[in-house]
Amino acid sequence: MILPQKAFSDTILYLDMDSLLKNLEVFQRLVAKNVKIMAMIKANAYGTGAVIIAKALEKKNIDYFGVAYADEGNELRINGIKTPIMVMNPGEKNIDLMISQNLEPEIFSEDSLHRYMEFIQQKNISDGKIHIKVDTGMNRLGFKIKDLPMVIESLKNNPSVKVLSIMSHFASADISKEDAFTRKQNTDFNFFCEKIESELGYKCTRHISNTSATERHTAFNADMVRIGIGLYGHTPINNTELSLSPVAHLHSKVSHIHLIREGEGVSYGRDYIAKEDRKIATIPIGYADGFPRILSNGVGKMFINGKLYPVVGKVCMDMTMLDITDSAIKVGDPVEIFGSNIKIIDFAKNCKTTCYEVLTRLSSRIDRIPIYNQE
Numbered sequence: 001m002i003l004p005q006k007a008f009s010d011t012i013l014y015l016d017m018d019s020l021l022k023n024l025e026v027f028q029r030l031v032a033k034n035v036k037i038m039a040m041i042k043a044n045a046y047g048t049g050a051v052i053i054a055k056a057l058e059k060k061n062i063d064y065f066g067v068a069y070a071d072e073g074n075e076l077r078i079n080g081i082k083t084p085i086m087v088m089n090p091g092e093k094n095i096d097l098m099i100s101q102n103l104e105p106e107i108f109s110e111d112s113l114h115r116y117m118e119f120i121q122q123k124n125i126s127d128g129k130i131h132i133k134v135d136t137g138m139n140r141l142g143f144k145i146k147d148l149p150m151v152i153e154s155l156k157n158n159p160s161v162k163v164l165s166i167m168s169h170f171a172s173a174d175i176s177k178e179d180a181f182t183r184k185q186n187t188d189f190n191f192f193c194e195k196i197e198s199e200l201g202y203k204c205t206r207h208i209s210n211t212s213a214t215e216r217h218t219a220f221n222a223d224m225v226r227i228g229i230g231l232y233g234h235t236p237i238n239n240t241e242l243s244l245s246p247v248a249h250l251h252s253k254v255s256h257i258h259l260i261r262e263g264e265g266v267s268y269g270r271d272y273i274a275k276e277d278r279k280i281a282t283i284p285i286g287y288a289d290g291f292p293r294i295l296s297n298g299v300g301k302m303f304i305n306g307k308l309y310p311v312v313g314k315v316c317m318d319m320t321m322l323d324i325t326d327s328a329i330k331v332g333d334p335v336e337i338f339g340s341n342i343k344i345i346d347f348a349k350n351c352k353t354t355c356y357e358v359l360t361r362l363s364s365r366i367d368r369i370p371i372y373n374q375e
Contacts, residue, residue, distance in 0.1 A: 011252040011285045013362060014339075015048055015370045017056050019233055019245035024060060026242055027227050030214060035221050038064035038086065038207065040228035042072060047290075047359035048232060048248055049368035051079045056370070057231075058083050066226055070094035073103040086131050086165075089141065095119045104164060108133035108141040110150060117158045128161040132204075134168040134192045136185040142168065145192060152199045165205035165224070166193045174212035174236040182213070186220045212236050234345065234355045248359060249339030250366075254304070254331050256282040257324070266321050267313025271297055279325045281309070283335055286318040290362040291337065292351055295320075299350055303336040304329055 027037060039062050040046075045053040054065060054076050065085045067073045073085045074097060090098055090105040092115060098105055099119075107113045107130045120128040132151065135142030143151055155161060168189045172178035189208050197203055206222040211230035213220055215237065229235065233246035259279055266272045266280060283302060285291045291300070293315045300311040302322055309322040338347040338358075348358045 009284070009365065009367050010255065011250070011289060011337075011365075012367045012369050013048065014249040014251060015052060015368060016245065016247050016249065017370045017372050020053065020056060020231060020247045021060060023231050023233055023244050023247070024057065024062070024227075026244060027214060027225070027230060030218070030242075031221050031225055034223075036063035036205070036224040038066045038224055038226045039231055040066045040226055041076075042066060042068035042088065042228075043360045044072075046229060046232050046356065047362045049370075050076060051081075052368055052370050053231075054081045054083070055079075063224065066228075070097050070103060073098075074101050077101040077103070088133075099123070099125065104129050104131060106131045106133050106141075106167070108135075108143065110143075110147065110154075113151065113154055117154065117161060120158070120160055126160050128158075129164050130161055131165045131167055132163055132196065134166060134189055136168045136188045136192075136208075137181065138169045138171045140169070143192075145188060148192065148195050152196065155196070155200060163196065163200065163204045165207060166196060167206070167226075168192075168208045170208060170210060170213050170217075170220075173210060173217060176216075179217075182217060182220075186217075215242065229356055232355075232359065236354075238345065246339070246344055248344065250337040250362070251339065252283050252285050252302075252335040252337060254281050254329060254333045254335060255284045255319070257329065257331055265313070267296075267316060269314060272313040277325075278312075278323055279327070280312065281322045281324045281329060283320050283322060284318065285337065285366075286316045286320055288317045288363055289366055290358070291315055291320060292361075294351055301342070303339075303341040304333055308342075 039057050041050045041053055044050050058081060062083060065083050067085060068088050070087050070090050073087050076085060086104045086106060088106045095116060107116060133142040135144055170182055170185055173182050193206050205224055207224035207226060209221050209225040211227050214225045233244045260274050262274055262276050264274050287293050295311055296314045298310045301308040309324050312321050312323045336342055338344045344355050344358060348355050
């Protein structure tokens with residue numbers, strides 16, 4: 001990857017946009033032609049930069065965007081995104097904003113349903129648009145099967161509210177031993193959908209599949225699938241057959257180099273004491289940026305000029321030190337934290353977490369720089 005030089009900080013998350021679009025094509029080929037794709041760009045597009053990602057996907061005519069909260073959808077609208085946006089947890093105080101910005105709320109409880117309908121009536125809105133969430137076993141948000149009579153009655157009494165889609169969420173679609181439970185979830189979901197549609201007299205878009213289900217349970221893809229981590233080049237089941245390419249590459253530069261003598265310590269608590277003279281490099285990334293303290297004292301490594309170098313001492317809030325003894329590394333040399341040489345999945349394992357968490361905890365002070373046309 002050829003990296004541009006202009007940026008506002010030395011620590012940068014480079015976004016391989018060609019990989020993003022190729023990953024989208026992988027999932028477009030995986031599903032039937034009539035199946036839509038909702039790109040999940042909640043949590044700042046899994047840490048990569050929601051506006052950057054949304055603009056690129058909108059140019060490819062993505063069908064839908066999914067976000068967690070109203071302010072995330074509002075940010076996209078302010079930045080010119082026109083694609084339909086579903087908001088998973090809109091919040092009781094954000095209905096006015098949702099309506100004004102043409103954001104579509106996910107309705108998941110009796111309270112949220114009635115609150116939305118009251119607002120629609122008060123504002124004399126004739127075309128309210130909602131998505132109904134069904135809880136089939138995730139036990140996070142959603143109506144239960146027992147809520148069907150109430151939901152149906154409320155919708156029939158408020159014809160100005162149109163159900164655009166009915167959705168649920170698989171709890172363990174990536175785990176083979178849970179396949180029986182996944183099948184039951186899908187059965188319960190379709191039962192709920194059929195009851196709603198028969199009572200309302202119109203079809204609703206159905207969607208329950210996440211990235212894992214889209215890969216492993218293609219028969220459950222319904223009318224639309226929701227792809228999140230897969231767009232960014234990763235899958236919970238680490239399916240190499242899909243040929244996904246990582247989008248995010250985290251890089252920095254060497255800020256400072258100095259020598260320490262035998263017996264001197266590095267960083268807080270002096271956990272690391274040099275047993276002989278060593279050469280130390282300071283890198284401008286720390287736990288405030290998403291490089292966690294668990295990588296202290298040799299657990300973490302960084303890639304510089306063709307070689308891995310270990311972290312020494314504790315990771316600080318803003319900086320991390322490496323042992324670069326016997327190297328010719330200079331101040332300003334590029335540093336890879338994860339990317340082509342340190343795979344993000346290996347970085348995540350060292351952090352004892354997942355790629356999801358690694359990406360989403362990258363702080364806002366890391367610049368996100370899109371890269372195009374690398375071939």
